[in-house]
Amino acid sequence: MRAPTASAQVDRFVHDRLPPREQWPQLHYELPELQLPPSFNLVAELLDRAPERGWGARPMLRSPRLTLTYAQAREQVDRICRVLVDDFGLMPGNRVLLRGGNSIAMALAWLAVVKTGGVAVATMPLLRARELGDIIDKAQPTLALCDDRLGEELELARRDRPVLREVVRFNAPGVAGSLESRAAQRSGEFTACPTSADDISMLAFTSGTTGKPKAAVHTHRDVLAACEAWPRHVLRATPDDIVVGSPPLAFTFGLGGLLVFPMWAGASVYFPDAPYTPESLVRTINEVGATICYTAPTFYRQAAPFARELGVGRLRISVSAGEGLPDATRQLWKEASGIEMLDGIGATEMFHIFISSAGDQVRRGAVGKVVPGYTARVVDDEGKEVPRGTVGKLAVVGPTGCKYLEEPRQADYVRDGWNYPGDAFVQDADGYFFYQARADDMIITAGYNVGGPEVEDALLKHPAVAECGVIGKPDDDRGMIVKAFCVLKAGHAGDAAMVKALQDHVKATIAPFKYPREIEFVAALPRTETGKLQRFKLRQQA
Template identity: 70%
Template structure:
């Protein structure tokens, strides 16, 4: 792998030899709790490599400098245009705000060219990109700030309010720079326009940290999974190379947020690796709007959740998607009925996959020609997976057990005791129950914890319970996921009301509005049932499995 810059050569030493913020490195798990890494032959990554520099260098060396990279309904940037803008933003970060390698930078924004450029600039400058979903409220942003301790944030100008509230409540965050505001004083657009674009990429070691991705798991207490430049480059050599096989003439679209590792890989990193381009919409996606844009833009690759494919099928049949050739589904279980519905409407076999924030991206999947009904797929080249019992012994084919994975990427949490639960004896345990057949196909069964996955979003029941309990009418509550034909699962709350309150339709609406005001809207309970008491053990522990029973 050649790491020569597209326009400058990096010094032959690591950024660690200069002034460096060691915050993340000093809070990694002990090495004996790290996952074991296994790399594909021929995918050696040099000891010094900056992820973003490598991606742009690869594009330039393959003759893609003038090809489209980032598209919207207002502008199209070539790889050369994008690199110039990324370098100007990196200049602002380092020259105007003193960013040093290892500093965390909070990024808040939807899928847009501005968000993509900001993310790339932070990493090119040696910072650690910490992306938060645009739907997060001040409380949730405050938790991320407390964990990551950023001094600086780049925020879409339309999403400033909640971040400013979080900042006002205390913490390390000192400066918020808005982007996507063209002429506003102090905005990134104005500041970066004053730079000349002459910027030497930070000479990071490949094992320096490039990004921090937050996942709440089942407790509601956020976990920060960290990934190095090496991790992301190694991931590019796995699923994208062997399963997706994108081409330079591909135009990629999709709904996963760039704040998700699913979206970051699919809608930025992997297209760059292939020399392809990405289209970011200026309006929120609806199933019909996505189909119409796929047709108008000529998109060839689509990423979204099973729920969306199911809702898009009728519109795809009506409008047609003649240029579309690859469709990727992840984030929740893909029902065979949805797969077939989409194939009947478009003739396209969905590429299913399972990945994890902790693993950066997809590690079990199959190309369209290798699909087996009911199965997610086979292990992606570069990874090894097995189904084991509680003692770690592999179970016979067809038996349910816990999924264990090893490969070029793996889980390292920032300063979190839950590392011991995820990595055992060098293997990653993503928390899923699977079976495997004799041909190597893996069949998803369920989460082996209480995580609720609804329309591709992860929701922790205890976090929703905590919000509900802050309402004056709620005495007790329990939150679980229940099956739903459209969303895979929906959040359902079982509520015990305080005396004097009535469990009627008005109360349901009031509680839903209360949760929406406290948490990201996708976390609110779409179903609420009122009980006289909750099922508990003799020691008072809530028995969530009883709430899940019909």
Template identity: 75%
Template structure:
């Protein structure tokens, strides 16, 4: 069973769940602080384990480097690529040089926002760390955003400066020309261009005192994908990210200092920021950033080439990688993390058959920073995402916020050491209710405390009075050997209210048509209750996905 907050902190080893004492803010620019939700709209923050009691004054980046050096890892690899490997000491010096440029050359003040634009690279990682080391607020953006979308971020975040990969300058320059807010763009990976971050940093001595921020000062703003409307900016403090390191990474992932991490989630996505930078630093491990993009086969070859032990990517990519993993083997790999969208059991079993590795599933949210329900190894239960991560409390509730009986589908509600704080956004009230975070997912919890994902709360299909979860139907379809990918949505119907419709990508050599439609419908009927089968099936060449791999069901409903 999941525990209540009072249960979590009972007994002789209990610690207070109250927010730790605050230190005076070091952020002179109060733009973000002044636009946080009102006190009554904030989530309740719970610090129910001793390791969650972050000191009142704590700079996230300084703390991570200090931990690595204290544990004797100064000369151990931290950031790797096909061109260079930086130790923790090397990386710290470069981070300090970047911080010097921001503070000394551009006169940025603690609390100023800095927009970052780049793919996963050592340059992007160092830039992000340098911004936060200087007490500034990192505003990372997805590499594929266009000028209009970047303009929305700029308007909301009001960055004083942008650090941008030289190959991605064009769209940002267009957005800058249309904005009165952003004044300066500095490319960060040109080695011989006057005014580039690399050249400016080379002129510094690396002697920089990290900004003495309060733990409750702002470290980052993470923009949601904005696929259904205007994007929201989720705000996280130094305390939030340090506390997150002491939850899922410590208790579920259990990475080791000798781990080499690879993966596809962008650093601009909190799943990627945690998995591909922050959490490896906390563990004293290293991350490998390739200079070319990923394909499923290239990812498997890279794992073997660099001896990677930990992989982060989305379920769709694991499904596509499975055949290559079976062909080439992945002997060094020991931990595989799936998040970003629901993990079908068919994909989990396909990967396990190919590699022998039990995937670590997890659900997190940009608003919560990272994963709060998960399971690994022997704790995995088929069909379930897992149990609540130590440090968090979760329950399944009805529309009135009352916990429903086990085995009943309802809405997920969560509290813990992280929580949703939107920047100046009326939608805060949709996410936080009575101090609990509502990620917007429909779940069922069993008698043993395992949580079973059903769908996004607004993606539940109600057909002829029956509730159907699209991911459950997708999982059944994926178990058919002809299906490569699929997406399931509900469409309006005069007779049934809604009908279940599937969009299916077939494997090479498989033909669509009425015969295949019937075969797939019969396949689903044989696996699930008959009312759940897709009454319509449309064959498509590809499915609409976000840059982070999430299926965009709203686009399927519009097609």
């Protein structure tokens, strides 16, 4: 492990609450591109150096009414930095809560916090006061930057939390005291805080698929190292790319895909005025000439009819992550768009994708191979690698890894230096990884192992099924039974005849013992704001 260099963060709150060193993951930097300097500021590296890479005059951030070049974005970020430091006395290491949807203003605010040496704590737009209160309690931010349309819940959350002293609104250019009006009065020059590579850039709160969210800590080195892994070796974006997508900037899938990775490549990002619907995403792809799209499998499935009807213009890469990609969804999107999905598995704790394949490297049913810079294996409960073709738990090491903020669950995620994202996989003889389920979602029924996602994939191949979620339900005779929750397409009745039709369909598609012995029809499935299915809620419901 590298010796730490001198920190610029005088506020040691996060540093003092990192896990004990013996609980840290191994961090590997063997590849030449991962030999990063001991001191740098992430935003200075990605934004301030854009002109010397020839990108100063190229578009960086786009919206329906505004386009900012890299040089213009830097000027706006520097003005916001001056506001943070001069108006609010922000010190390196202070946490700043960010609340907003995907917009140019939200992106500029995040970059400014990190450039000043602050710790960005971005939050999902749909979070309510109780959830925001939990984040404030954990991160102890003194300042919040909040979209003008999203202030009500934050104000409720801070009523009995005096630590959050100031809330500044953005996306409110004509309002006195707003971030835009303050920034307009400042000069456009700010020297980036001379952070150590191991200083903290952000706290990323997990999306809550398994319950109460945890705060994952990422340094300046972590984020830049992530840029040198999957984006360099698999995505391979270019300065001519225009990126669109639905994942929130408060989610590391969105932060990487829709801000940090495009900046690393000199590309540009388009942010719409309103959250995407499946139809508006496809229309936007065509209208703005988007070439790269990020969203979750469910969104691609819902967007496929519009892609078939309207085409996808110049789109060349469709990135799927955030939850398991059913092969039925991959093939549906490929048939509708002509594009082979670029699947990937990552984790908030790891910052982004660490297993993935693109183009002619895609193997049907597989997520892909391990991304250069990372090492992954499938292991048993003792951490020993299992034979190829055997179901086990995924373990990963690389240039990023899990460091929770003051969290007893650190010891569950990192064991003997390896990260355990909590997924069950099979690896084949050629090194391809096949997702089975979340490790705690494996269904053991009458001695057989059944992966919920495999049953979901089979159900999704039936023309009546729009969405589905599969869980194990406790059963006295079999230990567990396979239970499915299905959302049907319009015009189909959720009756006993449909139950039998779906059961027979699954028996004919995969091994018959995997069929759902119970099927419940529901109007909607519980999902996080990032689109992930919350199976723990289905288990509670069952």
